[in-house]
Amino acid sequence: MILWSSVLVFLASVLPRIFQRKVCFVYPSADGGDDTAAILSAFKECGRGGRVEFGNETYHIESVMNLTDLEDCTIDVKGTLLWGTDINYWLENSYPIGYQNQSSAWLLGGTGITLSGHGYGTIDGNGQVWYDFNANRSNLAGRPHALTIVDTKDSIIEGMHFVQPQMWTMTIMNSSNVLLQDIYVNATSSNHNTTGNTDGANTVYSDNITFRRWVVDDGDDCIAVKANSTNILIEDSVFYHGHGIAIGSIGQFPDRFERIENVTARNITYFNTGWVFGRYLKTWTGEQNGYPPNGGGGGQGFLQNATLHNTRSIFAIDQCISYIGAMDGCDTSLFSLENIHFEDIHGTSKTSGVFQCSGAAPCTNISLANIDVVNPNGERLDTYQCVEGNMKDTTGISCSGPPTWDYIKYVRNHDTERD
Ligand SMILES: *[C@@H]1O[C@H](CO)[C@@H](O)[C@H](O)[C@H]1NC(C)=O
Ligand SMILES: *[C@@H]1O[C@H](CO)[C@@H](O)[C@H](O)[C@H]1NC(C)=O
Ligand SMILES: *[C@@H]1O[C@H](CO)[C@@H](O)[C@H](O)[C@H]1NC(C)=O
Ligand SMILES: *[C@@H]1O[C@H](CO)[C@@H](O)[C@H](O)[C@H]1NC(C)=O
Ligand SMILES: *[C@@H]1O[C@H](CO)[C@@H](O)[C@H](O)[C@H]1NC(C)=O
Ligand SMILES: *[C@@H]1O[C@H](CO)[C@@H](O)[C@H](O)[C@H]1NC(C)=O
Ligand SMILES: *[C@@H]1O[C@H](CO)[C@@H](O)[C@H](O)[C@H]1NC(C)=O
Ligand SMILES: *[C@@H]1O[C@H](CO)[C@@H](O)[C@H](O)[C@H]1NC(C)=O
Ligand SMILES: *[C@@H]1O[C@H](CO)[C@@H](O)[C@H](O)[C@H]1NC(C)=O
Ligand SMILES: *[C@@H]1O[C@H](CO)[C@@H](O)[C@H](O)[C@H]1NC(C)=O
Ligand SMILES: *[C@@H]1O[C@H](CO)[C@@H](O)[C@H](O)[C@H]1NC(C)=O
Ligand SMILES: *[C@@H]1O[C@H](CO)[C@@H](O)[C@H](O)[C@H]1NC(C)=O
Numbered sequence: 001m002i003l004w005s006s007v008l009v010f011l012a013s014v015l016p017r018i019f020q021r022k023v024c025f026v027y028p029s030a031d032g033g034d035d036t037a038a039i040l041s042a043f044k045e046c047g048r049g050g051r052v053e054f055g056n057e058t059y060h061i062e063s064v065m066n067l068t069d070l071e072d073c074t075i076d077v078k079g080t081l082l083w084g085t086d087i088n089y090w091l092e093n094s095y096p097i098g099y100q101n102q103s104s105a106w107l108l109g110g111t112g113i114t115l116s117g118h119g120y121g122t123i124d125g126n127g128q129v130w131y132d133f134n135a136n137r138s139n140l141a142g143r144p145h146a147l148t149i150v151d152t153k154d155s156i157i158e159g160m161h162f163v164q165p166q167m168w169t170m171t172i173m174n175s176s177n178v179l180l181q182d183i184y185v186n187a188t189s190s191n192h193n194t195t196g197n198t199d200g201a202n203t204v205y206s207d208n209i210t211f212r213r214w215v216v217d218d219g220d221d222c223i224a225v226k227a228n229s230t231n232i233l234i235e236d237s238v239f240y241h242g243h244g245i246a247i248g249s250i251g252q253f254p255d256r257f258e259r260i261e262n263v264t265a266r267n268i269t270y271f272n273t274g275w276v277f278g279r280y281l282k283t284w285t286g287e288q289n290g291y292p293p294n295g296g297g298g299g300q301g302f303l304q305n306a307t308l309h310n311t312r313s314i315f316a317i318d319q320c321i322s323y324i325g326a327m328d329g330c331d332t333s334l335f336s337l338e339n340i341h342f343e344d345i346h347g348t349s350k351t352s353g354v355f356q357c358s359g360a361a362p363c364t365n366i367s368l369a370n371i372d373v374v375n376p377n378g379e380r381l382d383t384y385q386c387v388e389g390n391m392k393d394t395t396g397i398s399c400s401g402p403p404t405w406d407y408i409k410y411v412r413n414h415d416t417e418r419d
Contacts, residue, residue: 023050208230
């Protein structure tokens with residue numbers, strides 16, 4: 001008896017050590033200097049079949065990090081990773097991501113990654129310097145996304161806080177089967193300069209991506225589903241101040257076929273989302289105006305099966321988005337929008353919405369069901385700016401007249417309203 005229990009005690013103490021994963025604890029430098037080299041070396045040691053742990057400390061990131069090629073790797077963030085503010089460095093060194101001339105401060109990728117922040121681990125982009133530097137302008141080449149998750153499969157990102165991103169908070173690109181849950185994003189300018197382009201998340205060339213229990217407070221798209229995104233699920237989330245869920249831009253590049261398919265959003269609550277509707281579908285005009293990301297057009301593709309459930313605000317389909325600032329060419333988009341269903345939407349909204357469908361590729365099979373939204377005067381909102389001739393097989397949509405540029409501008413520009 002005594003012998004056996006000793007053996008068990010011995011095995012219980014030794015076995016976990018034998019099978020324990022290699023662990024690399026990252027120590028921040030004592031003088032607050034750049035911790036990037038220490039981080040890269042921890043991933044070199046433990047990035048395949050190991051665990052990398054960031055303690056309850058502040059880590060300074062002054063250089064770009066390319067942490068792709070990870071495999072079966074757990075990353076525990078129990079402190080804060082704080083990005084440096086040397087704007088010229090980042091403008092020159094951020095990694096191009098091969099989309100819209102955009103770039104990223106940090107690339108993370110691989111198979112079987114679990115990035116866990118335990119509800120408090122924080123990625124801080126120190127974005128105020130960018131909000132001030134960019135001072136209300138639109139896109140700026142080289143202004144980096146905080147994080148790009150790239151070439152990633154079968155991975156989980158959870159319990160993380162992302163604050164003050166430099167630009168887009170995170171981009172999920174060339175990836176599949178990624179679950180992102182219990183994520184908090186907050187991009188808030190401390191002065192009157194807007195945060196501009198601080199989207200919560202964007203999906204590009206990705207399949208089967210799930211966003212669950214997100215809280216996003218920003219001044220741009222909360223979650224945007226872009227080119228070649230398929231099987232995207234967004235659920236149980238709360239969005240403040242930003243645009244809401246954006247399907248697009250897409251159809252932006254000449255001679256390039258892009259599609260978005262099977263996007264489901266359900267149980268989403270919106271507070272003061274600047275697009276009065278909280279959600280919208282935007283595409284670029286069929287005519288090319290300038291060069292992305294500040295212009296573009298001429299692409300074509302399909303958007304299918306976007307289903308929105310149990311949400312609180314209304315929507316806009318806007319096919320003439322270009323940053324050029326005119327309503328020209330809205331009827332020329334070759335992008336076809338089909339099979340989009342909205343149901344069970346209730347709450348309050350200042351205005352109803354717009355379906356700016358293209359005459360060249362009419363919106364097909366769009367339905368509204370169980371929409372119960374009132375304006376601040378308590379009046380029911382049940383007609384939309386639209387032209388019936390530009391829509392086919394719709395259900396539950398009553399058009400009040402053609403969309404006006406003033407109204408589209410109002411919808412688009414109303415994006416940074418605070419409480
Ligand atoms: C991190 O450390 C600070 C003190 O430096 C402490 O106040 C805080 O509770 C710690 N957080 C966690 C999650 O351990
Ligand atoms: C990042 O590193 C991977 C190898 O791990 C390499 O294939 C890729 O080209 C690098 N990306 C950039 C932008 O340097
Ligand atoms: C993603 O894939 C596309 C091609 O499909 C490529 O052009 C782009 O550079 C890739 N992005 C990254 C960050 O590797
Ligand atoms: C905004 O940015 C400008 C230009 O970078 C800067 O001069 C100004 O101090 C910032 N703050 C406010 C409140 O405008
Ligand atoms: C693309 O970005 C580079 C810098 O990263 C910049 O020099 C170039 O002007 C940009 N191109 C366009 C068309 O914006
Ligand atoms: C989609 O991704 C999830 C992980 O988020 C995974 O469990 C599921 O099997 C994937 N579905 C398909 C069809 O690959
Ligand atoms: C975002 O941050 C601002 C400034 O710190 C704060 O006032 C606001 O409540 C935060 N939003 C959420 C949803 O936590
Ligand atoms: C940015 O716009 C806000 C109002 O939208 C204004 O208060 C602020 O002064 C502007 N900042 C600059 C630098 O133009
Ligand atoms: C659409 O995506 C959902 C996840 O949101 C998935 O469960 C479903 O199987 C997908 N539908 C098709 C037809 O692929
Ligand atoms: C809806 O989402 C909220 C989080 O925003 C969650 O607390 C609630 O349980 C969800 N409701 C359902 C029916 O899943
Ligand atoms: C996007 O999807 C279309 C249609 O499936 C395909 O032809 C195109 O190559 C894809 N583009 C990228 C960059 O993956
Ligand atoms: C989209 O809806 C159409 C019509 O209901 C259906 O035939 C098609 O399979 C759906 N596609 C996806 C990916 O769900």
